[in-house]
Amino acid sequence: MAVYKAPIKDIQFVLNEVIDVSKLAKLPGYEDATPDTIHAIVEEAAKLCENVLFPLNRTGDEEGCHYENGVVRTPKGFKEAYKQFAEGGWTGITCDPEYGGQGLPATVGFALQEMFTASNQAFAMYPGLSHGAYEALSRHGSDELKKRYLPKLADGTWSGTMCLTEPHCGTDLGMLRTKAEPQADGSYSLSGTKIFISAGEHDLTENIVHLVLARLPDAPGGTKGISLFIVPKFLPKADGSVGERNGIRCGAIEHKMGIKANATCVMNLDGATGWLVGEANKGMTAMFVMMNAARLGVGMQGLGIAETSYQSAVAYARDRLQGRSLTGPKNAGGPADPIIVHPDVRRMLMIQKSFTEGARALALWVGMLIDEAHSHPDAATREAADDLIQMLTPIIKAYFTDMGSECANLAVQTWGGHGFIRENGVEQFVRDARITQLYEGTNGIQALDLVGRKLPMKGGRAAQRLLGEISGFIAQHKGNEKMKEFVEPLEKAMGRVQDSALFLMQNAMKNPDEAGGAASDLLRLMALTAMAYMWNRIVVASHKGLEAANDNAFYEAKIATARFFMARVLPQTVSLNHQIKAGASTLMALPAEAF
Amino acid sequence: MKVLVAVKRVIDYNVKIRVKADNTGVETANVKMSMNPFDEIAVEEAIRMKEKGAATEVIAFSAGPAQCQETIRTALAMGADRGVLVQTDAELQPLAVAKLLKAVVDKEQPGLVIVGKQAIDDDSNQTGQMLAALLGWSVGTFANKLNVADGSVEVKREVDGGLENIKIKMPAVITTDLRLNEPRYASLPNIMKAKKKPIETLAPDALGVDVAPRLKTLKVEEPPKRKAGIKVKTVAELVEKLRNEAGVI
Numbered sequence: 001m002a003v004y005k006a007p008i009k010d011i012q013f014v015l016n017e018v019i020d021v022s023k024l025a026k027l028p029g030y031e032d033a034t035p036d037t038i039h040a041i042v043e044e045a046a047k048l049c050e051n052v053l054f055p056l057n058r059t060g061d062e063e064g065c066h067y068e069n070g071v072v073r074t075p076k077g078f079k080e081a082y083k084q085f086a087e088g089g090w091t092g093i094t095c096d097p098e099y100g101g102q103g104l105p106a107t108v109g110f111a112l113q114e115m116f117t118a119s120n121q122a123f124a125m126y127p128g129l130s131h132g133a134y135e136a137l138s139r140h141g142s143d144e145l146k147k148r149y150l151p152k153l154a155d156g157t158w159s160g161t162m163c164l165t166e167p168h169c170g171t172d173l174g175m176l177r178t179k180a181e182p183q184a185d186g187s188y189s190l191s192g193t194k195i196f197i198s199a200g201e202h203d204l205t206e207n208i209v210h211l212v213l214a215r216l217p218d219a220p221g222g223t224k225g226i227s228l229f230i231v232p233k234f235l236p237k238a239d240g241s242v243g244e245r246n247g248i249r250c251g252a253i254e255h256k257m258g259i260k261a262n263a264t265c266v267m268n269l270d271g272a273t274g275w276l277v278g279e280a281n282k283g284m285t286a287m288f289v290m291m292n293a294a295r296l297g298v299g300m301q302g303l304g305i306a307e308t309s310y311q312s313a314v315a316y317a318r319d320r321l322q323g324r325s326l327t328g329p330k331n332a333g334g335p336a337d338p339i340i341v342h343p344d345v346r347r348m349l350m351i352q353k354s355f356t357e358g359a360r361a362l363a364l365w366v367g368m369l370i371d372e373a374h375s376h377p378d379a380a381t382r383e384a385a386d387d388l389i390q391m392l393t394p395i396i397k398a399y400f401t402d403m404g405s406e407c408a409n410l411a412v413q414t415w416g417g418h419g420f421i422r423e424n425g426v427e428q429f430v431r432d433a434r435i436t437q438l439y440e441g442t443n444g445i446q447a448l449d450l451v452g453r454k455l456p457m458k459g460g461r462a463a464q465r466l467l468g469e470i471s472g473f474i475a476q477h478k479g480n481e482k483m484k485e486f487v488e489p490l491e492k493a494m495g496r497v498q499d500s501a502l503f504l505m506q507n508a509m510k511n512p513d514e515a516g517g518a519a520s521d522l523l524r525l526m527a528l529t530a531m532a533y534m535w536n537r538i539v540v541a542s543h544k545g546l547e548a549a550n551d552n553a554f555y556e557a558k559i560a561t562a563r564f565f566m567a568r569v570l571p572q573t574v575s576l577n578h579q580i581k582a583g584a585s586t587l588m589a590l591p592a593e594a595f
Numbered sequence: 596m597k598v599l600v601a602v603k604r605v606i607d608y609n610v611k612i613r614v615k616a617d618n619t620g621v622e623t624a625n626v627k628m629s630m631n632p633f634d635e636i637a638v639e640e641a642i643r644m645k646e647k648g649a650a651t652e653v654i655a656f657s658a659g660p661a662q663c664q665e666t667i668r669t670a671l672a673m674g675a676d677r678g679v680l681v682q683t684d685a686e687l688q689p690l691a692v693a694k695l696l697k698a699v700v701d702k703e704q705p706g707l708v709i710v711g712k713q714a715i716d717d718d719s720n721q722t723g724q725m726l727a728a729l730l731g732w733s734v735g736t737f738a739n740k741l742n743v744a745d746g747s748v749e750v751k752r753e754v755d756g757g758l759e760n761i762k763i764k765m766p767a768v769i770t771t772d773l774r775l776n777e778p779r780y781a782s783l784p785n786i787m788k789a790k791k792k793p794i795e796t797l798a799p800d801a802l803g804v805d806v807a808p809r810l811k812t813l814k815v816e817e818p819p820k821r822k823a824g825i826k827v828k829t830v831a832e833l834v835e836k837l838r839n840e841a842g843v844i
Contacts, residue, residue, distance in 0.1 A: 005609070008627070037790050040668060044781045052780075089783030102783050333823070551625040 002312040002425035004054045006046030006115045007360075009554070012039060014361045017541040018534075019368050021107060027375040030105045038108055045112050048088065049119035052081050057120040058425045060261030061432075065202070067253045072201040072263045078123060082204040086156030090116075091127045095134060099150035106374070107367035110300060114360065117304030121432045122261035124304075126159055128297055129199045133160025133211050136290040137230065140278035148236055149209055159205040162290065163194040163212040163231075163267060170196075171445055173284065174222040178214040178269060180229055180276075188276060190214050190231055190269045193251075196439075200265030201233075201250035207242045208233040210267065211290075212274060213283050220281065228283035229274035247272035258431030291440065292393050296366065298440045299396035302404030303359045305433040309404075309411035310352035312426050316415050317345050339414075347568075348410040354535075354565040355403045357558070361534040363400070366392050387462040388469065391454050392530065398446035398520075399527035401436035408433040447519035450526070451508075455501070463501070466526075470494055470533045477536070482543060486536045489566040493529040496577040500525060503581050517584025525576040532570050535562040596706035598641040598650045600675065601696060602657050603631040604666040605716040618814050621716075630666045633711025635673075635778040636771040640741060641709050642674040643776065649743045652676050654703060658695050660684050664794060671789035672781035678794035679703075683806060685799075691806035693725035698802035700730060705766070707748070712737050712770040723770035733763035737772040 015021040016035055025034045056077045063075035074082075085091065094109040095101020116124035134153040138146060152158035169175035178192025190212060194200075201208065210231045219225030234242035251266040278286040317340040321331065325341035339345050366389060373385035408429035412419035419426045437443050455463050474491050477483040500522055508515035539562045542555035606612060606621070607629040613622040630638075644650040655670035657663040658681040667678035681695045700708060713720035727734035735741075735750030739758060742749040743765070752759045753772045781789070799806045827833045837844045 032787060032790065034790075036665070036668075037787065040665070040672060040781075040786050040789070041783065044672065044783075044786055047780055084780070087782065088780060089785075093783060102787060554625065 002058070002308065002429070003315045004050060004119050004308045004311055006042075006049050006118070007307060007356075008042055008046055010357060010360060011042055011111050011114075011364075013541070013554075013558075014364050014538075015107070015111065017545060018361050018537050019107075019365050021368070024105050024107060024368070024371060027105070027371060028377065029103065029375055030371065032103075033105050033108060038111075041104070041108060042111055042115075045090065045115055048085065048090070049115045052084060053116065053123055054119035056081055056123060056261075058428060060120065060122055061258075061428045062422075064260035065253055065263040067250070067263075070201070070249050070251070072203065072250060072253060072265070074202050074204060074263065075261045078261065079204055081123065082126065082156070085127065089155075091130060091156030092154035094131075095150070095154035096138065099138075099146070099154045101154040105367070106370040107364055110296075110363055110367035113297060113300045114304045114307065114363070117301045118308045119304075120261075121301055121305060122259045124301075125259065125262045126199050126202065126204055127156065129162065130156065130158070130160040130209075132162055132290050132294050132297075133209055135293055136162075136211055136228070136286060137209075137277060139289055140228065140286040141230070142277075145230060145275060145277065148240070149230065149232075152207070152240070153209065157205060158207040158209055158232075159199060159202075160209045160211065161197050161200050161267075162287070162294070163197050163200070163210050164287065165196045166193060167195055171441065173213065173226065176213055176215060176226055178212065180214040180216055180227065180274065182216070183273075186275075188214075188216075188229060188274045190229060190248075190272045190274045192269050194267040194269070195265075196254070197265045197267045198262055198439075200263060200267045201253075202263050206234075207236070210248060211277065211287075212269065213287060214274075216280055223284045225281055226283040227280050228277040228286045230277050231269065231272050231274035235273060257434055258428070259435055292390075295393050295397040295440045295446070296363075298436050299400035300363060301436045302400035302402070302433065303356060303363060305404040305429050305436070306352060306359070306400075306407035307356045309407040309426070309429045309433075310349070310356055312429070313349060313352060313411040313414040314340075316418075317349060320416075345414060348414050350561070350564045351569065352407045352410055354561050354569055355407060355531075357538070357561060358531045358534050358565060359400055359403065361538055362392075362530055363396065365534065365537075366396065384465055387458070387465040390457060391450075391462040391466045394446035394450040394454060395523055395527045395530060397440065398437075398443035398450075398523050399531075401433070402443060402524075404433040404436055405430070443523075444520060447523040448516065450523050451504070451515045451519040455504075466530070467494065467498070470529070473533065473536060477540065483536070483539065486532075486539050486562055486566060489570050490529070490532045490536055493525075493532050493570055493573045496573045497522075497526055497529050500577055500580040507583065511584070513584045513588055517587045518580040521576045521579045525573050525580070528570055528573050528576075532566065535565050538562060596650050597652045597654060597703060598644060599654045599656055599696075599700060599703060599705040599708045600634070600637045600641045600670065601692070601708070601710040601722070602634040602638060602655050602666050602670050603711070603714045603716075604628050604657065604659055604663045605631045605714050608632060608715055614815050614817050618816060620812065620815050628662070628666075630669050631711050631714045631716075632778075633713060633715070633771050633773070634670075635711075636773070636775050637709040637711050637769075638670045638673050638675060639776045639778040640738075640769075640771060641707075642779075644707075644743065645674070645676075650707070654679060654705065656696060656699055657681075658683065658687055658692055658799075667794055668789050669781065671792045671794075672786040673779060674781075674785065675792075677792055680794055680796045681799055681802065682796050683799050685806050686808050687806055688808050688810055689719045689721035690725055690809060691799075691804065692722050693729055694804045695799060695802060695806070696722070696726050697729045698804055699797075700726075707743070707765065707767060707769060708732075709769045709771060712772055720770075723768050727768040730766075730768070733765070733767040734770070735761060735763050735767060736770045738769050739772050739774050741769060741775070 024030050060075040066073040092101035097103040180188040180190045212229045212231050235244045237243040247270045251268045254264040320339045321336040325337050330341045331337045369385040369389050376382050542558040545555040607627040641653040653675040655667050655675040655678045657667050710723045737753040738750050739753045740751035749762050
């Protein structure tokens with residue numbers, strides 16, 4: 001069977017020894033987020049994940065959501081689990097204490113998000129989407145809207161959604177048609193159809209708060225004429241309780257490849273009452289703040305799925321007796337050796353292990369940057385942190401989710417034919433992981449965001465910031481003999497990023513297809529380089545750990561995994577560099593009719 | 596009425612136990628530690644008493660190294676009001692813990708002391724009984740259900756043959772069995788609040804207790820590895836082997 005135990009020790013290692021989470025409590029507003037408190041939080045969340053959420057993962061997948069006459073029922077056990085989740089305060093981790101949240105830093109939120117998704121992605125999406133709605137509203141909503149909605153979203157009594165996509169427009173929101181007519185009382189009447197709305201309708205909460213993109217009657221065309229509205233399922237009464245049913249209803253739920261326990265809804269707005277969030281025609285800007293946070297969240301889903309997949313693969317590889325080791329029996333007393341003795345099985349496990357551990361460090365570092373960008377007293381530090389986040393967001397979204405899928409597939413491969421059997425629970429990871437490469441902007445869109453928006457942003461400042469961070473590290477550790485085998489490959493990989501970027505600067509101006517053609521490869525190249533950087537930091541931390549001569553096996557395993565990454569994963573950067581410089585001409589050589 | 600609960604820091608129940616190379620004990624370095632599961636049940640019961648109005652304050656007690664603070668914090672996060680840690684790096688045996696508890700009971704004057712029936716590390720099943728004897732209090736062991744009323748406690752006990760109902764006078768010591776309740780998960784707000792709840796740290800000397808071990812551990816060994824089984828052809832052969840090889844019948 002698939003297994004999941006929250007990787008508490010690894011999370012603690014990254015928090016305490018790689019990114020030094022004790023810095024958080026020095027930031028204004030986060031005084032309570034001391035390492036011991038964070039430790040207690042992670043441990044308690046782990047219990048909930050392992051004992052409540054994970055057992056519902058496969059049953060939720062088997063049963064799926066039920067739709068009948070506009071009403072959606074979540075699978076058995078979800079309602080009770082959600083109640084426990086909300087009552088435990090886990091819906092308000094990073095929310096403002098003014099609105100009933102716990103005011104914890106993003107770093108803590110990230111660590112928990114990985115565990116929630118790893119144990120039950122479909123479940124974790126419900127509170128995840130509420131949090132997205134909370135963020136958008138808290139940044140752009142009026143005080144009145146904030147007072148009315150934020151406490152309910154923070155304590156989980158109400159949930160939230162993002163309603164962007166329409167049948168004819170997904171990526172290209174400029175084509176959006178949903179209309180919002182101003183009413184005499186200052187509210188708006190919204191009509192239109194939204195599709196692919198995750199958690200659009202369900203039975204977990206007493207109300208659902210939809211954040212809807214729509215057009216005002218006098219709005220200009222394209223993305224500059226889109227506004228953001230809040231449209232609750234039930235109109236709240238003055239005392240905060242739920243009142244009249246609003247004209248937004250679920251018309252159907254999708255039958256999907258994965259995340260079956262999360263309701264993906266067609267939402268019909270028929271004169272639904274809504275209120276403007278932020279300024280008229282500035283909806284895209286408001287939505288994009290939320291979108292960037294959501295993209296990092298989706299990246300964490302990739303990591304979460306990869307972790308469960310890895311653990312399930314290891315458990316099976318240790319357990320499954322089949323054949324003998326190529327170098328002679330390793331389980332002489334038994335009928336066969338466990339398949340973990342085979343180099344090819346090790347290859348699959350090491351790819352997964354080197355991804356999850358490196359990615360966790362990268363993700364929690366970005367979490368730390370978010371907290372610095374938000375709360376650091378020094379403006380220059382805030383700006384630097386924000387540049388790095390901007391740069392790393394599409395990288396994390398695309399690379400983590402691609403690897404989530406790859407790790408899920410490797411887990412199935414490790415399980416052999418038994419991985420293909422539903423009862424064993426591993427094939428579900430492949431199906432669940434697949435969506436993460438698609439939603440919140442497909443990974444192709446992430447690559448375009450990287451090449452088209454993030455690289456040229458502020459005259460290339462964000463990109464320089466990332467390269468500066470890495471070259472600073474290289475300069476600091478280059479002389480260290482023990483670090484040589486890690487710093488050298490990092491430096492070479494960084495050289496390939498620079499070389500590829502130079503190629504784009506020279507060619508993409510003349511022919512924009514060069515940028516489009518290189519985008520995915522460049523994103524992967526930068527992701528691998530960022531991972532190599534984090535593995536270097538992990539090795540530095542492990543050397544320190546070894547000096548303390550405590551738990552040597554743990555640190556030695558880190559260093560051995562870093563070696564694997566440098567030797568057998570990072571070399572992909574060589575071919576990526578070649579591919580990029582081969583240019584887009586071979587991609588575009590055929591006329592469209594030739595396909 | 597105050598309720599005192601004792602919480603022991605033990606190796607987490609999920610951890611595979613390894614014996615130290617020198618056979619002096621089990622490996623505890625770099626091993627995940629948690630609250631003894633029976634003590635979690637004790638904490639839960641005390642908190643429920645407070646929630647029902649039967650108790651006014653819940654005090655979590657632990658004895659051992661400084662890290663026992665974490666175990667006390669877990670109890671505080673579940674809902675206990677404050678903690679008392681008797682800090683010592685010495686090896687603590689049940690009698691020493693019972694004496695330390697008695698000293699704290701003398702100081703705090705609780706109406707009820709609830710402890711786990713045993714800890715999952717040494718499985719002694721002694722501390723609660725010893726404490727009751729030292730205090731001269733009633734004791735209700737292996738509690739499956741508790742009902743506090745009018746200066747006495749009705750205890751449903753799990754005994755070999757089934758369940759036994761007794762009524763004992765308060766103050767009393769209760770030891771919890773597995774089915775007394777299902778301990779709650781601490782909520783996030785309560786974990787945050789636990790940080791601000793007080794933990795008093797005492798030394799065994801200050802309580803006038805000599806914690807020196809009275810028992811000597813000679814050797815700790817792994818249980819023998821299970822040998823591969825064999826198939827027998829007939830019942831007669833099975834009986835023969837049970838009698839002559841295994842010597843169990």
